[in-house]
Amino acid sequence: MSSLNIQAVQDQDDPLLSERDPGTGFSALVGALQELGVVCYSGVNGGGVIHLTKLLEPADDQALQMNVPYLFTVPEYVAGFVPVGYYIASGSRAAACITTTGAATKLAGSGMSDARFHNVPAVYLVALNPKSTEGESPLQDVSSQGISILEQLRAEFGDDCIHVEDSTPARLLDYVNRIRSALNRSKPVVVAFHPDVLGLPCPPLKVSAGPVQSIENNIDVRRSSFPEDFIRASRGRRVVILVTDEAARSPEMPTLTTLVSEALGAPLVWTVNGAWGTDPNNDLGYGYIGFGGNDSANALWSSIGPEDVVLSLGFEPGEYVLNLRKINAGTVYHLTNLDSPYGAIQGDFSHRCNGDYKRIKGDISSLLRSLLARRGGRYTPIAVQAAPFSLNAARRSVEITPGNVNFAEFLRRLHEAWRWGSIGFDDVCLAYKDRQYVTQRSSPNIRFYSAYQGSAMGGAFGMAVGAKLAAPDRTIFCFSGDGCYQMYAGALPQCAELGLRLFIIDNKSYAIVNQGLGKILPDTSREKWHGTLKRVDHVAAARAYGWDAIDLHPDLSNFDYVIEQCYANGPSLLVRVPVDPWQELGGNPRLENLAGHSHL
Incomplete structure (x- = not known):
């Protein structure tokens, strides 16, 4: 793919840029990102981003249909993962996350790391303190005298952490080209800016090529x-x-x-x-x-x-x-x-x-x-026999505590029930270990994704939000544990109208930890595993937040009804799935690395 030709233009021939106040570095940056295909922003307004967010439309049906820059307001921990899900659902487009000064950047950091771990092109716009306040102990001091946020971001993202110190057209063009380069390399890019620098006058920037592609093909x-x-x-x-x-x-x-x-x-x-x-x-x-x-x-x-x-x-x-x-x-x-x-x-x-x-x-x-x-009969490797129908050896059956579903049967029923065009995200819970073991093969009707390298609890919810923003007509599922739920529960009201399908694997514990500690620390009492969670009425909480909600019956007698509701139009839906935390299905090879003198 050829390099995008980016140049400053003095005329204001783009009416959208004119409406957004085209006279500052903020509007020039937002306009250039739009030319690169970035229109979805997520995060919370305030502090150093207020002059950026005033250029964005609220995230509603009209903004999504018009493909203009918009902001979906959602807490920063969730917002950090939104670009990951947005890219997975769109297949080619990057999204942006904004963070105000200080703690907000820390909250979004887990999502930033997952984008890097999984080679997802994304833009993270990070507000710094005004340059004019250096040495004056500003609120949420992120300078070298405070939390040194730039040094932290550079340590993780290297040259793909861009420090905007100058908003003159020539320098801003250089910054935009570096953003383009990172996205072309399927990398997340962090753009850290001083609001008083981007607030200076700057003409709009024109990107003459179409939206950026995530990966360059530079070999014949x-x-x-x-x-x-x-x-x-x-x-x-x-x-x-x-x-x-x-x-x-x-x-x-x-x-x-x-x-x-x-x-x-x-x-x-x-x-x-x-x-x-x-x-x-x-x-x-x-x-x-x-x-x-x-x-x-x-x-x-x-x-x-x-x-x-x-x-x-x-x-x-x-x-x-x-x-x-x-x-x-x-x-x-x-x-x-x-x-x-x-x-x-x-x-x-x-x-x-x-x-x-x-x-x-x-x-x-x-x-x-x-x-x-080039095969032409010239291949002579050793052929291997076909795989068995069942890809798993027989396992000893486990008695399931009354009041819980048979999780294996639940996963099998789901696998047969998916409808074409669905997208699913597995959170850090039993689902992201057991689903693939039970179902064995993919379904052509649903794509599943899991950010298992960062393995951040609650991250799948933010990815599901991003996927729904990228593909409003698709049915988006998220499978999350009751422990993961605690990481994002406060964001549910903001997402009530999105039409998400959230399944809570409710086992009142950190089940993956407990299952592992039974093997790693067999002589330690369960009380000292610290894996028990208090009971939460997830259905009542969801309804209070404006969601629809259903309790899945332990005998799965209302399973078909749940599926029909998932694929019907309507607000976001939470389904509570009662699960026995001791029903072990998929294996965890990592336990071999945690035994003996190693540590979690």
């Missing part, structure tokens, strides 16, 4: 040597294909992964976020690996050795995927269009592989098509 795959090199390397060897988050961003991926796995006779495994890039009918699909993974997939992944080749479509280095271990294959081909994804060192993951590592830069779909075009 037709001349790539990858297909021939891969053919030679895989001859007489077993090939295992790993599908990750990056690959799943392409709508072609379910078809392509099936064609490639069939051509190679290669088994397919996937991460939680990579599942959307697979076809559930692929006979060579062995399931999810890692946290909550399927027995067949984890056994296959553990069997990989020096004689094997791994074709990794993208790369997810996190503990819930690789469990702090290296890929043990003799050769790893890493296909990616990202320059420096999270966890890479100088752009690659050779440090996470025991054998040869080959990074192939380019659009993953195009690279796979080039591989298919």
Whole structure:
């Protein structure tokens, strides 16, 4: 993709810019971001952002339909995750989060980190104290004499933390180009500004190209040597294909992964976020690996050795995927269009592989098509038998405490009930461990996403909000624990009219912690696990906040009614799901790393 041509213009030919007061750095920045496709802002007004937010429309149906910059007012902890969900639902567009000075930036920080961990293009606009107050101990002092917020942000985001110190057209153009560059590299970018600097006069900026694309494709795959090199390397060897988050961003991926796995006779495994890039009918699909993974997939992944080749479509280095271990294959081909994804060192993951590592830069779909075009009967890897129908070994049944649903049966019923075009987000609760174990394969009717690397409780709710803003006509589900609920409950009134579908997994505990501590600290009394939560009437609370709400019956007798209500038009809906915290389903390989002398 060619660079966007950004220049200052003296005329005010854009009526929207004129209506927003085009004479300051604030209006110039908002206008330039709009040209980059950024129109959705989330956060709370006040302090250093008031002259920015006055340029934004309230988030209503008219603003969303007109595609003009708007602000969805929601507490900063939730707002920090909104750009993540917005990008996942839109497939290509970045959103922005605004934070006032001081504590607001800290609150949004978890969402910022998740955007970085999962390579999501997003804009975080952070207000600093006025430059004129340096050394005068201003309220919420974020300077080096206060909380040193710039130093903190630079430590995490490096050059993608932009300090706006000058709003002259030339400097502002440079800042906007750096924003564009970060979004093109599928990176979140932090724009930290002094309000008195952006408040100075500045003409509007004109971006002559269309909205920014999240990933640049800077390789000509037709001349790539990858297909021939891969053919030679895989001859007489077993090939295992790993599908990750990056690959799943392409709508072609379910078809392509099936064609490639069939051509190679290669088994397919996937991460939680990579599942959307697979076809559930692929006979060579062995399931999810890692946290909550399927027995067949984890056994296959553990069997990989020096004689094997791994074709990794993208790369997810996190503990819930690789469990702090290296890929043990003799050769790893890493296909990616990202320059420096999270966890890479100088752009690659050779440090996470025991054998040869080959990074192939380019659009993953195009690279796979080039591989298919050159097959011609020349592939001679070792073919693997089809995956079993059930990807899990038989487990001992557990007696469920009366008054709770059978969580496995509930998840299976849901898997069969999804309707086309749905999007789901799993929070840090039993759902994000057990769903993939029980359902085993993706559903073509719903895309699920989980920010499991940051693993921030309550974050999925903000992602669901962002997804609904990006795709108002889609049905957006969020599965969240009663512990996660405590992180965002105060935001429910602001979201009552969005039409979200929020399922609360109510087990009155931090169930993942408790299930783990039963194995890590078996000789410690449960009281000292500190995992018990007080009972909350989530249904009554939701109704008080303007939501519809339903209690799911323990015998699932009203399950069909719940699903009908989920897909009906109406306000946001909360469904309380009573769950036994001791019904263990999906595995947690991380427990191996927490046993003995290690710590949480």
